[in-house]
Amino acid sequence: MSPTSVPSKDPEAGGNPKAVQDREGTGTASAPKAAGTAPPRAGRTGGRSPLARFLIRRVLTALLLAVGITLVTFVLTNLVPGDPVAANLGQRALGDPTIVAQWKAEHGLDKPLPQQYLLHLQGVLQGDLGTSQQSHRPVRDDLAEAVPATLELAGVAILISLVAGVAFGVIAALRRDRLSDHLLRILSLVGISVPTFWLALTAFYIFFYRLQITPGSGRIDPGMSPPPQVTGLYTIDAALAGQWDVFASAIGHLATPALVLALYTIGLLTRFTRSAVLEVLGQDYVRAARAKGLPGRVILFRYVLRSALVPIITVAGLAFGSLLSGTVLVEAIFAWPGVGQYAFKSATSLDLPAVMGVGLVVGAVYLVINLIVDVLYGVIDPRVRLS
Amino acid sequence: MAIRSRRPGAKAALLPVLLTGALALAACSSGGSSTPASQGGGTAAKTLVIDTSFNLKTADPGRTYEPTGLIVGKAAYDTLLTFDGSDVTKPVPSLAESFELSEDGKTLTLKLRKGPTFADGSPVTADDVVFSLDRVRDMKGTPSFLLDGVKVAKTDDSTITLTSKNANPALPYILPNPALGILNSKVAKEHGATTDSGDKAEQYLNSASAGSGPYTIESVNISSQVVLKANAKYWGPSKPVYDKVVIRNVESATQKLNVSRGDSQVALDLSGDQAAGLPGNLQVKKTPSANVVFLFANRDSSVSKVSSNPKFAEAIRKGVDYTGLLELAGEGSVQAPGVIPSMFLGALPADQAAKRDVEGAKAALKESGVTDPKVKLEYPSELTLNGLSLQTIAERIQANLKEVGITVELTPAPVTTALDNYRNGKEELGLWWWGPDYPDPSDYLVFLPGKTVGLRAGWKAGADKELEAAGDKAAAALGDDARKQAYVDVQTKLNASSPFIPLIQPSQNIVTAASVTGLEFHPVWTVDVADLGAK
Structure with missing residues (x-):
């Protein structure tokens, strides 16, 4: 079974403990406490191997969730008062019933709603997400361009946040109540509370316009052509193709938006790491290790950090989700052609196939992240593997 | 456990942690500074x-x-x-x-x-x-x-x-x-x-x-x-x-x-x-754009007993502070004298544009017989037209009409939602614009009764026979001079009796x-x- 909820004891813990517990729904409170106070529970006995059961349950949940996502997005999009026809045709064309009828027929909107939904599901099963009413292209093709752009941005942001957030959290815990702890607390509070869009605009203004150290909007310089598509991540594609000028440009364009996005998650992770590390520091086995005279480095990395990582990873998984929502605003300001912009544009023009496509992708990303988090639990904490 | 964390051993452990963080940050900032050089190269290759x-x-x-x-x-x-x-x-x-x-x-x-x-x-x-x-x-x-x-x-x-x-x-x-x-x-x-x-x-x-x-x-x-x-x-x-x-x-x-x-x-x-x-x-x-922002009061009495009263529309026409709207829209914007933009053949001269007359507006309101009117003004909220937000215009109109004695309730909506109501002719007061399909005055005959935009204001065919005849005449007129005259005539009539109040052409x-x-x-x-x- 997958331990997915982590009791958060420190009242200073930055995030929302409720959200942490609600994650995934499998959360009976079976999380390993950071210390060895709770004995590992024996798994329910079953005919198959625990791994197989785990995977089967995962896949079933994922399928159920995917269907749920399509249903919810479909219902919501259709409940919005407004007519996609009006969003897609010009004023004059709207006055011509034949054009309107033809447009509706082209996009399958002349059929009753339940049938529309079933047709869509049928398409999804065959890997066809439909055709966007906005771009007149298959949604799959649109997403194949937008998703890597966002993954590149969010991936770099989460990397920065993990490294910086964990480092800051450990420093804050080790130097509790001293100046560096207070400074880091201010930094993380700023990170959590400053609105992302404001930060994005200000960062763009200061670094691009005032200091002139970062490049402008977009993913690469407008004068350059994107590297040949392999992964869709410009940095990696450029490196693979050996186009180092494009690579430099892509990295440069990535830096500011990724840092802006990361600031919130850095704040979050700093708070959580600090409380997790503090909790472990007080445990008997840490004291014993110290008494044995083990070097501080060994205690920190092999005893303290390893134990504290479980709640940190939980929060990191959640943080990745919040990054995806943060990209909507950051992408708009940095003219980053990713999923956020695509979703916003599709939603405002009631472009149903595109909205459902984005919903599926974001849902899938969440499921994958959760799976990774669960697997990492087992890697870090052997007791989890037992169950 | 604060005391323990200050032990020398723990302090030594700080170094690698700090280093990792610093390296991560350094890697990012160096990436940023390497690009301006390549930008210069981009413009030299004649890229616009x-x-x-x-x-x-x-x-x-x-x-x-x-x-x-x-x-x-x-x-x-x-x-x-x-x-x-x-x-x-x-x-x-x-x-x-x-x-x-x-x-x-x-x-x-x-x-x-x-x-x-x-x-x-x-x-x-x-x-x-x-x-x-x-x-x-x-x-x-x-x-x-x-x-x-x-x-x-x-x-x-x-x-x-x-x-x-x-x-x-x-x-x-x-x-x-x-x-x-x-x-x-x-x-x-x-x-x-x-x-x-x-x-x-x-x-x-x-x-x-x-x-x-x-x-x-x-x-x-x-x-x-x-x-x-x-x-x-x-x-x-x-x-x-x-x-x-x-x-x-x-x-x-x-x-x-x-x-x-x-x-x-x-x-x-x-x-x-x-x-x-x-x-x-x-x-x-x-430059003044060819987008004409206009206000309309729905003529369909099933939509509203208040806005369908022609005298009520007159009160609005006289009650709006056009100069104030122009200030709001910024330099380069012009007041729209009629529905046809100023740069097209057949546009009304600027001196025929409506002017604010609060007393006249109050008189018209009194004449309409409507007391203490409350109306809803619908408009697309998130949209900007040449950088001008319709929200700010709607707020100003609300303030203007308050002085005349008309209470305006603002009901903004996202454009796809608002457009639906507008198209179906269900808005009591509406704030919209018309951009030209082609730069010819005939594109503006849509404002006549029974035509695309006329119907959206609840103005059905046959509602104003004289105007409709003038419209037919304009559509058939040939030669620049005759056409110009015919469209000026149509717009003068529109300004006198139509549900439409042309406001401004925002600057591009x-x-x-x-x-x-x-x-x-x-x-x-x-x-x-x-x-x-x-x-």
Whole structure:
């Protein structure tokens, strides 16, 4: 079974403990406490191997969730008062019933709603997400361009946040109540509370316009052509193709938006790491290790950090989700052609196939992240593997 | 456990942790500073970067009807006729070398120029023209109505005749629309182009162009950017100046910073506020746009007993502070004297514009017999028109009418929702705008009773016989002078008795780098990329 909820004891813990517990729904409170106070529970006995059961349950949940996502997005999009026809045709064309009828027929909107939904599901099963009413292209093709752009941005942001957030959290815990702890607390509070869009605009203004150290909007310089598509991540594609000028440009364009996005998650992770590390520091086995005279480095990395990582990873998984929502605003300001912009544009023009496509992708990303988090639990904490 | 954490051992452990964090940050900042050098190289290769907030669905001229699409279409395709710079009162030859409208106004004869070639080198023929125009008309896309009921025929290899059922003096003004760009029919057919709704060429035309324009399409991404390449074989007298033109989708606040720092050379959608206080080395062009913002009071008594009262509309007309709205809209904006924009044939002179008269408004309100009226004003909230938010205009109108004694309740909605209500004629008061389909006054007959916009204001056919007769007369009038007179007459009547109150034409603020020359704002296609030169 997958331990997915982590009791958060420190009242200073930055995030929302409720959200942490609600994650995934499998959360009976079976999380390993950071210390060895709770004995590992024996798994329910079953005919198959625990791994197989785990995977089967995962896949079933994922399928159920995917269907749920399509249903919810479909219902919501259709409940919005407004007519996609009006969003897609010009004023004059709207006055011509034949054009309107033809447009509706082209996009399958002349059929009753339940049938529309079933047709869509049928398409999804065959890997066809439909055709966007906005771009007149298959949604799959649109997403194949937008998703890597966002993954590149969010991936770099989460990397920065993990490294910086964990480092800051450990420093804050080790130097509790001293100046560096207070400074880091201010930094993380700023990170959590400053609105992302404001930060994005200000960062763009200061670094691009005032200091002139970062490049402008977009993913690469407008004068350059994107590297040949392999992964869709410009940095990696450029490196693979050996186009180092494009690579430099892509990295440069990535830096500011990724840092802006990361600031919130850095704040979050700093708070959580600090409380997790503090909790472990007080445990008997840490004291014993110290008494044995083990070097501080060994205690920190092999005893303290390893134990504290479980709640940190939980929060990191959640943080990745919040990054995806943060990209909507950051992408708009940095003219980053990713999923956020695509979703916003599709939603405002009631472009149903595109909205459902984005919903599926974001849902899938969440499921994958959760799976990774669960697997990492087992890697870090052997007791989890037992169950 | 604070005491323990201060042990020397723990302190030593800080170092690697700190280092990792510092390295991560250093890696990011060094990435940022390495790029400005490569930017300089980009501009040297004669690349022009245009920033605009995209309104783009396709690059297929037969389906294009969005502002960004028209910019692309104008660059990649030639039309039979065009306009010279920003003067929209006189169509001039392009692929056609001359045109003649028959005396009854029903037949337009065009002589094709000899010599124009498509980007692949093949000549532009009469068959290409017939195919392209038939395709637009019969594909039933958004721009189909431009050629509604117009028969296209080739009389010989260099002559095309366009025949309409009724007199169609607007046709020479319609033909320059980039939606009527001429396709290389051979290439288009190879990629599935047909002249009916089964057409499959859009996908191809979104990846390449098949036109004779000064630029060709290198790539199109409707949500991020369009890249144009110079057409080395361009047939026209002036060759394209830039090797590459990148049109990017950028939000307006970012546009300002990009153009200020030289990351882009043209910013198309700055608001009046944003266009103020720019560095001195930039050129700012403020031109009244052809978008007419108007207010209407619904005439349908089933929608509202209050707004359907003609005297009530008069009270609003006299109650709005037009000067205040102009201040709000910023420099370059003008008051709309009638529904026809100031730069078109048949526009009312500026001195005939409505003026504020609070006493007159109160008197009209009293005469209407409505006491203490409360009305709902609906408008699209998130939309900005040439950088001007309709929200701010609605708030100002609310304040203006309060002084007259009319309580206005603002009911903003996202554009797709608001548009639905508007189209169905259900709005009590509405704040909208009309952008020209083509720069001809006949496009504005839609404001008459029983027509597209008239119906949205609950104004049914037969509601104003005299005005409708004047409209029919204007539609049939031939010759510039007669048409001008007829449309002035229609607008004077509209201003006297219609449910519509024209407000303003907001300014289109275009900012360009000092190096860019020749920019003219155009009411239909915003900017002709081919006009732009380099210093």
